[in-house]
Amino acid sequence: MADPALVWFRDDYRISDNPALTAAAATGAPILCFFIFDESSQGIRPLGEASGWWLHGSLSALDSDLRALGSKLFLFRGSASEIVSRIAAVTHASSIFWNRRYEAAEIALDTGIKKDLVERGITVQTFNGKLLHEPWEIKNQAGKPFQVFTPYLRAVSMRSVAPPLPAPRTITAGRWPADLLDSSVALDDLALEPSRPNWAKGFAAEWNPGEQSARRKLADFLNTELPGYARQRDFPGKDSTSRLSPHLRFGETSPRQIWHASTVRNDGQESDTAKFLSEVVWRDFCYQQLFHNPNLATAPFNSRFGRFRWAADKDALAAWQKGRTGYPIVDAGMRQLWQAGWMHNRVRMIVGSFLVKHLLTDWRQGEAWFWDTLLDADPANNAFNWQWVAGSGPDAAPFYRIFNPIAQGEKFDPNGAYIRAYVPELAGLPGSAIHRPWEASKEILGPAGIELGSTYPRPIVNHEQARERALHAFRMLRAEAE
Numbered sequence: 001m002a003d004p005a006l007v008w009f010r011d012d013y014r015i016s017d018n019p020a021l022t023a024a025a026a027t028g029a030p031i032l033c034f035f036i037f038d039e040s041s042q043g044i045r046p047l048g049e050a051s052g053w054w055l056h057g058s059l060s061a062l063d064s065d066l067r068a069l070g071s072k073l074f075l076f077r078g079s080a081s082e083i084v085s086r087i088a089a090v091t092h093a094s095s096i097f098w099n100r101r102y103e104a105a106e107i108a109l110d111t112g113i114k115k116d117l118v119e120r121g122i123t124v125q126t127f128n129g130k131l132l133h134e135p136w137e138i139k140n141q142a143g144k145p146f147q148v149f150t151p152y153l154r155a156v157s158m159r160s161v162a163p164p165l166p167a168p169r170t171i172t173a174g175r176w177p178a179d180l181l182d183s184s185v186a187l188d189d190l191a192l193e194p195s196r197p198n199w200a201k202g203f204a205a206e207w208n209p210g211e212q213s214a215r216r217k218l219a220d221f222l223n224t225e226l227p228g229y230a231r232q233r234d235f236p237g238k239d240s241t242s243r244l245s246p247h248l249r250f251g252e253t254s255p256r257q258i259w260h261a262s263t264v265r266n267d268g269q270e271s272d273t274a275k276f277l278s279e280v281v282w283r284d285f286c287y288q289q290l291f292h293n294p295n296l297a298t299a300p301f302n303s304r305f306g307r308f309r310w311a312a313d314k315d316a317l318a319a320w321q322k323g324r325t326g327y328p329i330v331d332a333g334m335r336q337l338w339q340a341g342w343m344h345n346r347v348r349m350i351v352g353s354f355l356v357k358h359l360l361t362d363w364r365q366g367e368a369w370f371w372d373t374l375l376d377a378d379p380a381n382n383a384f385n386w387q388w389v390a391g392s393g394p395d396a397a398p399f400y401r402i403f404n405p406i407a408q409g410e411k412f413d414p415n416g417a418y419i420r421a422y423v424p425e426l427a428g429l430p431g432s433a434i435h436r437p438w439e440a441s442k443e444i445l446g447p448a449g450i451e452l453g454s455t456y457p458r459p460i461v462n463h464e465q466a467r468e469r470a471l472h473a474f475r476m477l478r479a480e481a482e
């Protein structure tokens with residue numbers, strides 16, 4: 001048999017529009033597909049618990065899809081540089097293919113691996129499998145990366161997006177040498193799914209990881225929810241967004257596929273399609289920011305915020321995490337996150353603002369909680385959006401713009417449908433009281449079975465006082481900087 005070509009899968013768990021897989025298949029060489037669960041290389045951020053659950057499903061689905069093509073996915077655990085080096089040596093591979101990553105530690109790791117392989121005479125080919133455009137491709141007139149989204153979007157709209165690639169029809173599967181097979185691991189050995197207790201039980205009812213499911217979800221969204229998306233997308237009680245984010249996070253669909261499938265269906269829905277695709281461009285923008293600011297998850301982009309005097313109130317943080325702040329829209333969001341591993345975008349903004357401004361908690365605490373509990377926890381989107389909420393990021397919401405959680409609830413969940421779904425103890429309240437139960441009379445609370453402070457918490461902070469405290473802290477920061 002000819003020397004094999006290796007395909008290393010990393011957050012691109014799909015067979016269609018996978019440039020690394022397509023290029024490897026085009027060589028005609030026998031192909032060996034593998035994944036490495038690397039928790040030991042320097043600087044790699046360990047996956048959050050919820051993302052681990054998704055990854056399990058994603059790897060399982062990719063393996064089935066590869067088997068249908070005549071191949072299979074082999075799993076390894078350990079240091080990526082050691083494992084890739086060993087696989088290349090033992091299989092006598094002549095070439096290796098992968099799609100690029102954009103986090104600093106991963107770039108450093110991949111660069112080192114590539115150098116080693118090239119020195120050994122192995123061809124290394126890398127591709128963009130994750131973004132519409134590479135983060136270094138789009139620059140402003142000064143030749144610098146954009147820091148403001150609107151001109152970035154304008155620049156993107158002037159460029160064409162490469163068409164997605166079809167899945168290879170078949171793959172000539174290579175044969176793994178026995179001693180490598182001995183060091184491969186079974187999916188269950190990675191222990192990505194929680195067992196005792198199995199807190200992820202609710203996920204399977206709502207989510208189905210894998211490329212085929214992503215494809216169906218995109219088609220359903222384009223057929224049913226895209227019309228009206230621009231108007232409806234901010235209402236969490238309506239299921240009107242695509243819910244593609246975990247599929248995108250794990251590369252079960254690509255932004256190029258979404259882009260082309262959406263523009264083809266652009267019949268009379270130009271503004272909805274444009275709005276939807278602008279969200280996909282936000283994702284690219286987040287990656288551009290991460291690429292140029294590797295510490296996006298740990299250091300405020302606007303360094304002035306490094307001196308912000310956060311309150312370190314552990315009880316308040318715990319109440320926020322558990323969805324027991326006494327503000328119904330905040331609690332509904334945090335409980336949706338816990339139950340479903342996902343939260344509606346509008347509510348992510350509300351709970352984020354509440355944590356950072358009402359509770360004066362360092363945004364990094366929120367970023368870390370989301371990292372652990374979101375199925376779509378994404379190194380670029382999560383860090384960028386937390387800095388947006390906190391006012392410290394590039395093109396961020398100004399700190400002094402403080403969301404009023406009552407007004408936000410009344411505006412975006414007017415009848416309280418979303419709150420009723422996730423805070424069942426408030427379900428008996430009429431729409432007029434559901435966003436401010438502490439103001440409701442005993443005559444309203446009693447029949448609804450609510451005893452404040454017992455069945456549902458009183459607000460842990462007073463909105464007006466918390467707002468003043470946040471503004472004061474911000475003024476102090478500004479005064480110190482002057």
Ligand SMILES: Cc1cc2nc3c(=O)[nH]c(=O)nc-3n(C[C@H](O)[C@H](O)[C@H](O)COP(=O)(O)OP(=O)(O)OC[C@H]3O[C@@H](n4cnc5c(N)ncnc54)[C@H](O)[C@@H]3O)c2cc1C
Nearest residue numbers: 241242243244245279280283345348376377378381382385
């Ligand atoms: C504090 C905070 C943290 C967030 N953390 C994450 C995260 O870890 N992972 C993540 O994928 N998104 C994150 N987002 C962005 C956004 O909330 C989710 O992408 C969105 O809710 C996913 O739902 P959807 O797929 O139905 O979105 P749709 O409205 O259908 O949008 C389509 C796709 O566009 C992208 N997108 C949409 N909104 C944004 C945005 N604001 N920023 C970047 N990309 C966007 C997503 O990939 C999404 O799947 C965060 C937002 C906030 C405010």
